[in-house]
Amino acid sequence: MKTKQERTRNFCIIAHIDHGKSTLADRLIEKTGLISKREMTSQVLDKMDLEQERGITIKLQAVRLVYHAKDGEEYYLNLIDTPGHVDFTYEVSRSLAACEGAILIVDATQGIQAQTMANVYLALENDLEIIPVINKIDLPSADPEMARREIEDYIGLPADEAPLISAKEGLNIDDVLEAIVRDVPPPEKKNKEPLRGLIFDSYYDQYKGVVISTRIVDGEIKKGTKIKFYATGKTFEVEEVGIFTSTLTPTNKLESGDVGYICASIKNVADTRVGDTIMDEENPAKEPLPGYKSITPMVYCGIYPADGSKYEDLKEALGKLKLNDASLLYEPETSVALGFGFRCGFLGLLHLEVTQQRIDREYNLDIVTTTPSVIYHVTKTDGSELKVDNPTNLPPVPEISFMEEPFVDANIMLPSEYVGAVMEICQGKRGIYKTMDYIDENRVNLKYEMPLNEIIYDFFDTLKSRTKGYASLDYELLDYRKADLVKLDILLNGEIVDALSFIVHREKAQTRGRQIVKKLKEEIPRQMFEIPIQAAIGGKVIARETVRALRKDVLSKCYGGDITRKKKLLEKQKEGKKKMRQVGKVEVPQEAFTAVLKLDE
Numbered sequence: 224m225k226t227k228q229e230r231t232r233n234f235c236i237i238a239h240i241d242h243g244k245s246t247l248a249d250r251l252i253e254k255t256g257l258i259s260k261r262e263m264t265s266q267v268l269d270k271m272d273l274e275q276e277r278g279i280t281i282k283l284q285a286v287r288l289v290y291h292a293k294d295g296e297e298y299y300l301n302l303i304d305t306p307g308h309v310d311f312t313y314e315v316s317r318s319l320a321a322c323e324g325a326i327l328i329v330d331a332t333q334g335i336q337a338q339t340m341a342n343v344y345l346a347l348e349n350d351l352e353i354i355p356v357i358n359k360i361d362l363p364s365a366d367p368e369m370a371r372r373e374i375e376d377y378i379g380l381p382a383d384e385a386p387l388i389s390a391k392e393g394l395n396i397d398d399v400l401e402a403i404v405r406d407v408p409p410p411e412k413k414n415k416e417p418l419r420g421l422i423f424d425s426y427y428d429q430y431k432g433v434v435i436s437t438r439i440v441d442g443e444i445k446k447g448t449k450i451k452f453y454a455t456g457k458t459f460e461v462e463e464v465g466i467f468t469s470t471l472t473p474t475n476k477l478e479s480g481d482v483g484y485i486c487a488s489i490k491n492v493a494d495t496r497v498g499d500t501i502m503d504e505e506n507p508a509k510e511p512l513p514g515y516k517s518i519t520p521m522v523y524c525g526i527y528p529a530d531g532s533k534y535e536d537l538k539e540a541l542g543k544l545k546l547n548d549a550s551l552l553y554e555p556e557t558s559v560a561l562g563f564g565f566r567c568g569f570l571g572l573l574h575l576e577v578t579q580q581r582i583d584r585e586y587n588l589d590i591v592t593t594t595p596s597v598i599y600h601v602t603k604t605d606g607s608e609l610k611v612d613n614p615t616n617l618p619p620v621p622e623i624s625f626m627e628e629p630f631v632d633a634n635i636m637l638p639s640e641y642v643g644a645v646m647e648i649c650q651g652k653r654g655i656y657k658t659m660d661y662i663d664e665n666r667v668n669l670k671y672e673m674p675l676n677e678i679i680y681d682f683f684d685t686l687k688s689r690t691k692g693y694a695s696l697d698y699e700l701l702d703y704r705k706a707d708l709v710k711l712d713i714l715l716n717g718e719i720v721d722a723l724s725f726i727v728h729r730e731k732a733q734t735r736g737r738q739i740v741k742k743l744k745e746e747i748p749r750q751m752f753e754i755p756i757q758a759a760i761g762g763k764v765i766a767r768e769t770v771r772a773l774r775k776d777v778l779s780k781c782y783g784g785d786i787t788r789k790k791k792l793l794e795k796q797k798e799g800k801k802k803m804r805q806v807g808k809v810e811v812p813q814e815a816f817t818a819v820l821k822l823d824e
């Protein structure tokens with residue numbers, strides 16, 4: 224009879240988006256009988272509504288499965304879910320650090336994609352045993368041989384015995400479970416050492432306070448243990464420990480090798496940083512677990528209530544979102560054009576979009592967001608340095624000695640026929656070509672170094688549309704580089720609209736300026752007076768359009784006509800007005816603030 228620890232496997236599933244991670248997780252859960260098929264709503268692991276709708280995994284979750292293997296033993300399989308998007312790379316890496324093995328799903332119709340590789344590298348960095356699995360073999364266009372070849376040739380993993388499965392139809396799922404038992408090493412047991420637990424996730428629960436997901440690496444933890452978090456230095460007394468089944472199930476203790484949860488009346492998720500080490504306050508380990516990083520947002524924008532009187536509601540909504548999202552930053556800011564609002568920091572564009580949608584949907588608030596910005600490093604002529612995430616805070620030009628912008632390493636995987644088109648896009652975005660390798664005879668991996676501020680303007684959408692959706696992208700921050708950057712202001716009726724200013728490379732300022740004034744002309748309705756729309760750099764106008772004045776009284780059409788029609792027209796106008804922002808004398812529709820983000824290059 225094997226010990227409990229010999230019968231434990233900690234693993235996660237890694238894949239490119241949409242290759243079937245959540246679907247396979249569901250099948251594994253179903254097969255091991257944790258939840259009966261009838262009870263199962265689809266995709267248990269993706270708990271948040273929005274995640275289900277967008278088909279992406281945002282919050283990490285873990286679950287313990289009990290599997291009766293063919294060798295007659297009963298195994299405890301701890302499945303740790305990982306978020307599936309580039310914005311959450313650090314969280315993925317910490318989840319992987321909680322495991323000994325990873326199932327690598329490759330879609331048999333698509334082969335290896337950018338995030339397949341990004342995830343493989345993360346798994347290798349964490350010394351995980353990788354088990355390749357080829358999914359979607361039920362589809363007529365599936366080519367399992369191609370997927371196998373790519374796994375062997377490009378990743379360098381033997382794939383002869385890779386299970387060929389259909390997660391959707393539940394085909395060959397047993398092969399995956401057996402491979403986990405056979406190939407993933409059991410956790411090392413180090414019960415005698417002082418406690419060290421890795422935090423790989425946490426969320427706020429109304430009744431229990433913060434619930435921490437942890438992998439106990441050394442020692443043990445139980446109710447009453449006084450714990451200390453290494454990075455934040457905060458101390459708490461443990462109230463409950465347990466494991467994740469379909470709910471939280473309390474246990475007496477968690478010990479070395481276990482994956483489970485801890486509650487300790489913690490009020491603030493920011494005290495429980497992903498990657499931090501849980502220690503025993505009375506018997507602290509000498510060193511924390513490796514790999515802790517405090518993550519900083521890369522993309523910033525202003526968020527304002529569309530209706531100024533809803534400021535307090537927006538504040539409350541952000542506060543609640545922050546309860547479960549330690550990486551969301553916000554602080555009050557004011558804008559001349561938009562009034563009172565918040566400057567918010569995000570891990571990336573997807574994180575921004577998801578937050579925007581949650582405010583809209585869960586809190587039913589109409590918001591206006593300003594142009595997203597990256598963080599620029601500015602060195603002033605007096606030698607001082609500052610970081611600027613809001614164009615409005617850029618010092619006057621004569622005070623700036625030079626500016627630096629963040630660059631990323633971008634990996635783009637695509638069918639070779641689109642190489643020309645993609646190179647053109649990258650070059651247009653100031654990309655610097657590095658290498659091109661063949662994944663197989665039809666697909667290539669292109670590497671570029673690119674300014675992050677170009678990626679946040681529509682790069683991903685352009686890439687997808689020019690490659691019929693076949694290109695996949697992954698990027699990570701590389702360094703900061705000097706660049707000739709300028710602040711582009713937009714003036715309406717001669718006044719700068721601060722919410723529309725942004726920082727751009729000088730070479731692109733002219734084109735962008737022209738595009739924006741043109742777009743704004745389409746968005747801004749004619750008013751009683753003529754409205755000049757100008758783009759300017761440091762007071763010098765580089766582009767201009769004019770919205771001509773309304774000449775006729777709109778109501779004149781109905782003059783003497785029937786009164787209901789007139790009323791309707793007035794009501795319609797009133798409704799239209801609600802969505803308008805008053806900027807100086809000019810009424811600007813809310814959409815205008817975001818329309819400038821979607822410019823065709």
Ligand SMILES: Nc1nc2c(ncn2[C@@H]2O[C@H](COP(=O)(O)OP(=O)(O)OP(=O)(O)O)[C@@H](O)[C@H]2O)c(=O)[nH]1
Pocket residue numbers: 238239240241242243244245246247278279280306307308358359360361362388389390391392
């Ligand atoms: N035909 C077929 N479709 C599948 C199979 N597995 C998954 N799918 C479909 O592929 C799509 C993506 O599957 P998910 O499981 O949501 O993918 P995912 O990798 O979890 O995606 P993220 O959570 O965004 O990372 C869904 O529409 C699934 O129904 C399969 O074996 N066969």
